[in-house]
Amino acid sequence: MNTKRWVALIAAVVLLVFSIGLNAIMALFKTDFLSSFDAMLPMSGAVVVNESVLEPGDWEKRIALLSVNGTIQDLGAGNAWTQVEYDHQTFMQQLDIILMDESVQAVVLAVNSPGGGVIESAAIHEKLLEIKKERQIPIYVSMGSMAASGGYYIAAPSDKIFALKETITGSIGVIMQGINYSELAEKLGVKFETIKSGPHKDMFGGSRETSAEERAMLQEMIDEMYEEFVDIVEAGRGMSEADVKKVADGRILGGSQALKAGLVDEIGTLEDTIAAIRTDYNLEDAELFEYAREGDSFAALFGMKVGSMFGPSVEERFLTRILTTHNAPRAMYLYGDF
Numbered sequence: 001m002n003t004k005r006w007v008a009l010i011a012a013v014v015l016l017v018f019s020i021g022l023n024a025i026m027a028l029f030k031t032d033f034l035s036s037f038d039a040m041l042p043m044s045g046a047v048v049v050n051e052s053v054l055e056p057g058d059w060e061k062r063i064a065l066l067s068v069n070g071t072i073q074d075l076g077a078g079n080a081w082t083q084v085e086y087d088h089q090t091f092m093q094q095l096d097i098i099l100m101d102e103s104v105q106a107v108v109l110a111v112n113s114p115g116g117g118v119i120e121s122a123a124i125h126e127k128l129l130e131i132k133k134e135r136q137i138p139i140y141v142s143m144g145s146m147a148a149s150g151g152y153y154i155a156a157p158s159d160k161i162f163a164l165k166e167t168i169t170g171s172i173g174v175i176m177q178g179i180n181y182s183e184l185a186e187k188l189g190v191k192f193e194t195i196k197s198g199p200h201k202d203m204f205g206g207s208r209e210t211s212a213e214e215r216a217m218l219q220e221m222i223d224e225m226y227e228e229f230v231d232i233v234e235a236g237r238g239m240s241e242a243d244v245k246k247v248a249d250g251r252i253l254g255g256s257q258a259l260k261a262g263l264v265d266e267i268g269t270l271e272d273t274i275a276a277i278r279t280d281y282n283l284e285d286a287e288l289f290e291y292a293r294e295g296d297s298f299a300a301l302f303g304m305k306v307g308s309m310f311g312p313s314v315e316e317r318f319l320t321r322i323l324t325t326h327n328a329p330r331a332m333y334l335y336g337d338f
Contacts, residue, residue: 050291050292051289051290051291051292052289052290052291052292053287053288053289054288054289054290055287055288056287057285057286057287057288058285058286058287059103059287060103061103061105061283061285061286061287062103062104062105062286062287062288062289063104063105063106063107063108063274063277063278063283063286063287063288063289064094064098064104064106064107064108064289064290064291065108065110065274065288065289065290066091066094066095066098066107066108066109066110066290066291067109067110067111067112067290068086068091068109068110068111068112068113068124068151068154069085069086069110069112069113069144070085070086070112070113071085071086071113071114071115071116071334072086072088072113072115072116072117072120072121072124072150072151072154072333073086073088073116073117073120074088074089074117074119074120075088076089086113086116088120088123091124092123092124092127094291095124095127095128095131096127097291098131098135099127099130099131099134099135102135104135104137105137105281105283105286106137106138106139106140106277106281106283106286107131107137107138107139107140108139108140108141108142108270108273108274108277109128109139109140109141109142109154109155109158110141110142110144110270111141111142111143111144111147111151111154111155112143112144112145112146112147112151113146113147113148113150113151114146114148114149114150114151114171114334114335114336115148115149115150115151115152115153115171115332115333115334115335116149116150116332116333116334117150117330117332117333117334118150118174118225118330118331118332118333120150121150121153121154121333122153124154125153125154125156125157125232128154128157128158129157132157138159138160138277138280138281139157139158139159140158140159140160140161140162140273140276140277141155141158141160141161141162141273142162142268142269142270142272142273142274143155143161143162143163143164143167143169143255143264144164144167144270145164145166145167145168146167146168146169146335147163147167147168147169148168148169148170148171148252148335148336149171149172149173149332149333149334149335150332150333150334151169152169152170152171152172152233152263153229153232153333155236156232156233156235156236156237157232157235157236158236160265160266160273160276160277160280161263161264161265161266162264162265162266162267162268162269162270162272162273162276163255163258163259163264163266163267163268164255164267164268164269165254165255165256165267166254166255167254167255167258168252168253168254168335169252169253169254169255169258169263169264170247170251170252170253170257170258170261170263171250171251171252171334171335172229172230172233172244172247172248172249172250173226173229173248173249173250173333174222174225174226174229174331174332174333175222175250175331175332175334176204176218176222176329176330176331176332177329178204178205178206178329179206180206180208180209180210181206181207182206182207182208182209185207192207192208194207200214200217203217203218204218204329221331222331225331226248229248229333230244230245230248233248233263237262237263239262243261243262246261247261247263252335255267274288
């Protein structure tokens, strides 16, 4: 290791120690320790969850502001060196805490997502339904720039949905994509030697054409998931199947179009959503809080910089991803590129 790297390493260690101390001091002022302690009691082995108070008020009746930002996929937890845009397990943990925390009297869910995995979207949907059933508290959704496909799927069971005029939403449907690289492989002289237990074991794998029979199998599976999506919207929005299917052909809609179609209730901002839930449920003096994200801390931000300084190059990371990632096609409630 050359002198430049040694200097950078020493500087990194000093700054990291400083940032940890700074975060500890800031946490003393930002964390609602009593709520954090109470929240973790019902959950055996749960980690301490920090809370940031956004609007002070009555701490015995509180409004939780939750956020789903990015593609809804379970990619594991991030850390100081590798950040994830959306942490599925952490978000599910937050929902579990709300299920147990009786001080939470309402939930505002801010959604800014193109959707994502069928399994992950369904898990969030089921947990929101459980909260509504067990806690009997309102859930309002505020849509950001995008709340499409799976982003709409998780919004559907809420009591009221707000969208911006510029929000891209809708995209109700299911998609599965794969890459057929068999012709390219043939041009390059690459031959696939496959030993399989059945004729369809390598279906939609990219190394050969998909047969008509296999396409029919996959279409049946996608159609079943699509009907489930439609049922979710019907139940959540109180719409008929016919009305849902008028716009459930995969099309995207702006906020105003979604309002006319019955997919959202009002045009408004996140602030409008919070104000509405306060007024509608007599929560004008309730505390508004959100769960603190470690990824927002200086230490985590610094960790990203250090990781890029000492980690592998862009080319190395790209090659590693190609060689180690298993890109099997999967069904997605997703608008846009995989």
